[in-house]
Amino acid sequence: MPETTPAPCAPEDVRRIACIGAGVIGGGWVAHFLARGYGVTAWDPAADAEEKLRRLVAAAWPALEQTGLAEGASPDRLTLAPTLAGAVADADFVQESAPENLELKRSLLAELAAATRPGVVIASSTSGYPMTDMQTAVEGPGRLVVGHPFNPPYLIPLVEVVGGERTDRDAVAWASRFYDLAGKSVITMDRELPGFIANRLQEALWREALHMVANGEASVGDIDASITEGPGLRWAFMGPCLTFALAGGEGGMAHMLDHFGPSLKSPWTRLAAPELDRELRDAMVDGCAEAADGRTYADLVAERDQGVIDVLRATGRLGSTRR
């Protein structure tokens, strides 16, 4: 990746953010940035965009008050701009959340780059397009990154940050640092992967769910309950790798893979399994050891158990068998 033009301000000095597109995701970003004390200028071509956006922010605000507002945070610091150029004119950062359409994103990002002050980082909320494919029509594509959030962006911490082939390395670092300061939990990826990380994982699950419904094997209700009453309780605080490591008992991921590895070849799911060769096995085992970071099996079990109890209690399910 090429080196960069310096951004016009440090991530610490961002004051005004332009949010382009004010649907579910764009509007969620608006609510998040407002709650974190930024001034926000939004633009959306829809006729009823302002009304819908202010309704979304108002609906989210009580939740945001619970999470703790930044000093000076207020829904009143939202301005709707009549034009795209007006929205980005004085922005220190731009978050684009247009509909998921590659051609639309390409031309919109080109238009944004032309209207935004030199060096200001422009992030796309795309849920899957690689930036390399979106930055093709942009003059000065170095400051374009993906900043992929999860719904609702004002509550779910994760944002995946990755650049395209023509993105400056510094722009990726700037965006990661900015999101971190803005209260997000950042995963910075060093290579492009369609769907990034979390969406690939949840898409795999989602496709299997669609197959089951298509074949009459399970209802939507059963699918949802199988997650919320089962693995979903653990995944709120312990990821699938470390969770499965615990399924190996005191033998951890190594025992888990050696014991359940052959099941990978079972006709579970329509997804072809990768070859569980020595290299992959060791990568999983080492990765889990690193994730455990010195915690013993007993430590992790105690932590998981307390986590499940806390989540059950928090979601009103302690003492009853169903929510």
Added chain:
Amino acid sequence: MPETTPAPCAPEDVRRIACIGAGVIGGGWVAHFLARGYGVTAWDPAADAEEKLRRLVAAAWPALEQTGLAEGASPDRLTLAPTLAGAVADADFVQESAPENLELKRSLLAELAAATRPGVVIASSTSGYPMTDMQTAVEGPGRLVVGHPFNPPYLIPLVEVVGGERTDRDAVAWASRFYDLAGKSVITMDRELPGFIANRLQEALWREALHMVANGEASVGDIDASITEGPGLRWAFMGPCLTFALAGGEGGMAHMLDHFGPSLKSPWTRLAAPELDRELRDAMVDGCAEAADGRTYADLVAERDQGVIDVLRATGRLGSTRR
């Protein structure tokens, strides 16, 4: 399925449970049943089984005290039997949790059925084998069911109940009713599906995770963080279908499928996508409407937001960006 011989006692009258196999899952069942006030007799051929099992129960007990113990519940109501036949002799219900090996399960279930009083229901914890494939060697296979738990069985509510081709319909109903009384959240399946429901879903995700690690696309730590900081927070209380319905905004699942449906064909995950035809689309939309059960989009958004806040607070992540 054939009709049945009546069980020797109603699900309400179960007093003593035999747990066969005392590893991570079998031991977890022991802890669960003890906490619910049952007497438990365990059997496991391993030399150090008793020591390990009592350690597991002791480690789980503080967590179980927090969830609320049944009257008279005590770790002292656990007995280790020297023989399999001795373990099941006076059992009102049998939970088999042997290693995941089809031949082993076949012969063990045959042995169990021969030693257990007529009509007593025998459930297998298998994480994926259909009962039809396991009950081949059993005399009187009508009382054999799958009762598939999640780790740890003493905290994760879900149990998936399903019979094989030779299982009596009444045995399935008996087991579902019993698990419900024993504090589990039951999904009763009316057809066999290798991996049942939740395991198929989490296996799809797991295989995609293994592909990513195998190809150097993401680290174990990134994969885990992408779930716990992202979709996992929602899945603790709202399943993937209803969660995705909210991604469609006020247009719900219908808008979501119409908008993101084409993305199914994107090269996300290695799992081939099903054809999103009218029938599947309508099944998803109708299923979500049923799951919403009269709650409006605004109701569901408020519920989700409160849920995420509660889960973040419960897992110590409110007010900080990382755990």
